[in-house]
Amino acid sequence: MSTFRLAAAVLLLAAPLAACGGSGDDKLAHNVKKAADNRADQLEQRADDLKDQAEQVRKTGEKRADAIVAADLNTHAMSPEQKAAIVANQAPAVR
Structure with a gap:
């Protein structure tokens, strides 16, 4: 009889512990990890876009620099403001 009581006590104590695994944690x-993965994917996509x-x-800077060299601009006649x-990239390099 004491073995039966011991088994019953173990079952009663184990039941709440078994329920912990099914509490949704x-x-x-999983949802937290998935959300973090989604945010990381978005950041990586933004990095790729950047x-x-x-x-x-x-490429644009290189083309503009090549155009300036090809135009053989008289930079001595330009003001510092024009050069700046x-x-x-606030003014056309070559007209």
Whole structure:
């Protein structure tokens, strides 16, 4: 009889512990991980987009620099403001 009581006591104590595994914490943890993965994917996509933009800026700068050299501009006749505007891409380099 004492073995029966011991087995019953173990079952009663084990039942709440078994329920802990089904309380949804695994699903919540999965959802947190999935949300973090989604945010990381979005950041990586933005980084890729920025890399593409940076490459385009470099190409445009190189083309503008080549156009300035090809036009053989008289930079001695230009004011510092005019030069700064060209460097800042606020004025056309060659007309």
